[in-house]
Amino acid sequence: xxxxxxxxxxxxLRMDRLPHIWCAGCGLGIILHSYVEAIQELxxxxxxxxxxxxxxxxxxxxxxxxTDAFHTTHGRALPFATGISISRPDLKTVVxxxxxxxxxxxxxxxxxAARRNVDMLVxxxxxxxxxxxxxxxxxxxxxxxxxxxxPYGSIENPFNLVALVASSxxxxxxxxxxYHVYHLKNAIKKGLQKKGFxxxxxxxxCTTGFGRLNKQTPIEMMRQLRDNTKIMKVHPTExxxxxxxxxxxxxxxxxxxxxxxxxxxxxxxxxR
Amino acid sequence: MADRVLTGxxxxxxxxxxxxxxxxxxxxxxxxxxxxxxxxxxxRIAQRFPVLGGKFIQFEDEIGAIxxxxxxxxxxxxxxxxxxxxxxxxxxxxxGLAVMTEAPCVIVNVMRGGPSTGQPTMGAQGDVxxxxxxxxxxxxxxxLAPQSVQEMYDLTVEAFNLSEAYxxxxxxxxxANIGHLYERLTIPREEELTLVDRKRPTLPxxxxxxxxxDESLVPPMASFGDxxxxxxTGLTHDEKGYPDMSVETQDKLVRRLCDxxxxxxxxxxxxxxxxxxxxxxxVVAYGIAARSAATAVKQARERGLKAGLLRLVSLWPFPDKxxxxxAEDAKAVIVAEMNYGQLVREVExxxxxxxxxFLPKLGENPHTPGEILExxxxxxx
Numbered sequence: 001x002x003x004x005x006x007x008x009x010x011x012x013l014r015m016d017r018l019p020h021i022w023c024a025g026c027g028l029g030i031i032l033h034s035y036v037e038a039i040q041e042l043x044x045x046x047x048x049x050x051x052x053x054x055x056x057x058x059x060x061x062x063x064x065x066x067t068d069a070f071h072t073t074h075g076r077a078l079p080f081a082t083g084i085s086i087s088r089p090d091l092k093t094v095v096x097x098x099x100x101x102x103x104x105x106x107x108x109x110x111x112x113a114a115r116r117n118v119d120m121l122v123x124x125x126x127x128x129x130x131x132x133x134x135x136x137x138x139x140x141x142x143x144x145x146x147x148x149x150x151p152y153g154s155i156e157n158p159f160n161l162v163a164l165v166a167s168s169x170x171x172x173x174x175x176x177x178x179y180h181v182y183h184l185k186n187a188i189k190k191g192l193q194k195k196g197f198x199x200x201x202x203x204x205x206c207t208t209g210f211g212r213l214n215k216q217t218p219i220e221m222m223r224q225l226r227d228n229t230k231i232m233k234v235h236p237t238e239x240x241x242x243x244x245x246x247x248x249x250x251x252x253x254x255x256x257x258x259x260x261x262x263x264x265x266x267x268x269x270x271x272r
Numbered sequence: 273m274a275d276r277v278l279t280g281x282x283x284x285x286x287x288x289x290x291x292x293x294x295x296x297x298x299x300x301x302x303x304x305x306x307x308x309x310x311x312x313x314x315x316r317i318a319q320r321f322p323v324l325g326g327k328f329i330q331f332e333d334e335i336g337a338i339x340x341x342x343x344x345x346x347x348x349x350x351x352x353x354x355x356x357x358x359x360x361x362x363x364x365x366x367x368g369l370a371v372m373t374e375a376p377c378v379i380v381n382v383m384r385g386g387p388s389t390g391q392p393t394m395g396a397q398g399d400v401x402x403x404x405x406x407x408x409x410x411x412x413x414x415x416l417a418p419q420s421v422q423e424m425y426d427l428t429v430e431a432f433n434l435s436e437a438y439x440x441x442x443x444x445x446x447x448a449n450i451g452h453l454y455e456r457l458t459i460p461r462e463e464e465l466t467l468v469d470r471k472r473p474t475l476p477x478x479x480x481x482x483x484x485x486d487e488s489l490v491p492p493m494a495s496f497g498d499x500x501x502x503x504x505t506g507l508t509h510d511e512k513g514y515p516d517m518s519v520e521t522q523d524k525l526v527r528r529l530c531d532x533x534x535x536x537x538x539x540x541x542x543x544x545x546x547x548x549x550x551x552x553x554x555v556v557a558y559g560i561a562a563r564s565a566a567t568a569v570k571q572a573r574e575r576g577l578k579a580g581l582l583r584l585v586s587l588w589p590f591p592d593k594x595x596x597x598x599a600e601d602a603k604a605v606i607v608a609e610m611n612y613g614q615l616v617r618e619v620e621x622x623x624x625x626x627x628x629x630f631l632p633k634l635g636e637n638p639h640t641p642g643e644i645l646e647x648x649x650x651x652x653x
Contacts, residue, residue, distance in 0.1 A: 014503065016512075016514075017514060046501065047497065047498075047499040047501065048497060050496045050497070052343075062503070063503055063505065063514070063515065066501055067501055068496040068497065068500070068501055068502060068503075069501075069502075069503045069504070070343070070346065070373075070503070070504050070505070071503070071504070071505035071506060071507065071515075072339060072342075072369065072506065073339065073365055073366055073369050073506055075335075076335060076336070076339035076366060076369075078336075079303075079331065079335070079336035079337070079339035079340040079343070080339045080340060080342060080343040081343060082329070082336075082340045082343065083301065083303065083339070083340030083341060083342065083343025083344035083345075083347065083351070084343045084344070084346070084347045084496055086301070086327045086329060086340075086344070087300070087301055087327055087343070087344045087347035087348070087349050088347045088348070088496060088497050090497065091347075091496060091497045108332050108333065108336070109332065109335075109336050109339075112331075112332040112336070264322075264327070267322050268322045268323075268325060271322035271323045272322075272323055
């Protein structure tokens with residue numbers, strides 16, 4: 001490949017792993033793109049970033065990024081990342097994973113990582129279902145949604161991810177969509193520079209699963225992200241989320257608290 | 273700064289000795305969830321680590337603890353967790369991840385009576401097969417079984433060395449009897465310790481393949497932040513570390529992961545033989561049960577019975593050939609373990625068609641020497 005043909009982000013991706021496995025119309029490619037573009041614009045050293053993911057479609061993201069990266073077990077990206085963040089405070093630890101991975105099977109770790117204020121950035125792709133296994137309902141699926149495991153409509157109330165994470169102690173909490181690429185990239189840039197537990201929920205369409213089963217085309221799903229979203233500065237508990245009517249998006253929380261690592265290092269200094 | 277290696281002789285309990293063994297071995301990361309009878313290891317570590325710069329964290333559960341241990345291991349630290357059977361049950365999926373991605377780490381299981389919540393404060397040896405076959409898929413593990421407070425220290429150091437040498441999780445299978453036992457412990461001088469560190473890559477990052485191994489079958493290991501920018505996954509992967517679902521890659525990877533341990537069985541195996549040279553009855557035991565067995569064998573000899581003890585210090589990989597050879601001239605083999613029949617199956621397989629008498633023991637107390645002596649006497653009669 002000649003120099004002028006080189007993709008501007010090729011240094012940031014494992015080009016020998018592409019094309020990726022994601023479906024046409026899936027938002028994960030936009031999330032990945034926003035992530036590496038944020039790294040590029042901040043001129044961050046790729047040797048000093050570790051990208052961790054759990055299992056599922058979003059779990060594959062770590063494998064495409066040209067940083068140290070690890071594809072962990074289902075739900076365990078956060079404790080794995082905690083081990084890194086504590087051991088190597090000089091590195092930026094980033095988790096990219098899905099709503100099912102982070103909030104169902106890994107939900108316990110999420111609230112505790114936020115409570116401890118472990119220094120890491122968590123980018124959570126929320127597609128309202130378990131995409132990789134075939135669009136079953138999950139902890140974010142809106143009430144009454146038909147899925148293969150809720151053929152009569154889901155009878156469970158969904159989590160509001162930003163409200164849960166904020167109340168657990170996260171120091172940065174945002175929600176954007178893959179339609180709002182500039183806002184998303186800026187939030188990731190802020191998260192990459194932030195010290196503390198930072199959480200960005202990214203609403204992302206699962207066209208093959210959720211979309212097909214609920215009779216929405218990929219373009220309709222993207223339009224929904226444009227038309228049903230409202231950018232607001234509200235408390236995360238007021239950031240309502242219902243993909244078919246209204247999704248409040250924005251940067252909701254940005255505060256500075258001592259991180260787990262900072263407190264630990266202070267304790268070490270005293271103990272000595 | 274406090275001393276890392278607390279050279280000297282003390283009267284301490286087994287869990288304390290384990291914690292100091294870890295510190296002596298250079299452990300820099302410890303994550304755990306409180307559980308009887310292993311909690312005292314965490315308590316000792318929590319006291320000592322801040323002074324030494326080691327990272328201690330108490331997790332929300334055992335699953336998180338072991339996941340973070342693997343993360344710390346890939347961050348370049350020697351890392352461990354300690355728990356008991358129920359905790360290991362929760363950890364198994366991620367121990368499989370450590371096997372698959374070749375993360376050196378130490379898992380201490382201070383065994384208690386099971387199944388389920390069982391007898392939390394009471395010793396048992398019921399998790400021998402759990403650490404061998406608990407994970408899904410084909411795996412080989414390494415497990416060491418201390419019989420004393422001194423060995424809680426010595427074998428913890430050894431467990432770290434083996435985990436670093438073979439890039440694999442290593443189990444220390446203790447039990448409540450030894451974890452809570454007070455005995456004399458002698459910690460050597462720092463320079464007397466033999467410590468092993470994982471092989472690091474010598475190739476530049478552009479040429480480094482994280483899962484390419486030489487004839488040792490153990491690939492050199494880069495750490496996060498070293499500039500190698502490696503990718504690792506629990507999926508079946510090629511030498512680059514990339515997911516590859518082909519039959520050939522699965523076959524090659526699983527064989528290498530198992531063979532790096534199987535082929536080194538002789539090097540990993542540790543046994544202690546007591547009067548086995550001319551023995552007609554060979555007693556096989558490990559951990560706390562081996563102490564009663566040693567007394568029983570000595571008493572048998574005093575009574576003119578030709579008994580010997582083969583104490584297994586390492587349980588996995590199982591030393592089939594060694595067992596077969598040691599049992600060659602014996603009339604029969606006795607296996608005494610604190611469960612309802614676990615390692616005895618391996619012994620039976622190894623010494624076939626030699627008769628094997630099994631002495632089970634359930635609930636807290638190890639066999640008495642008298643019980644084992646009686647079994648020796650019956651075979652001799």
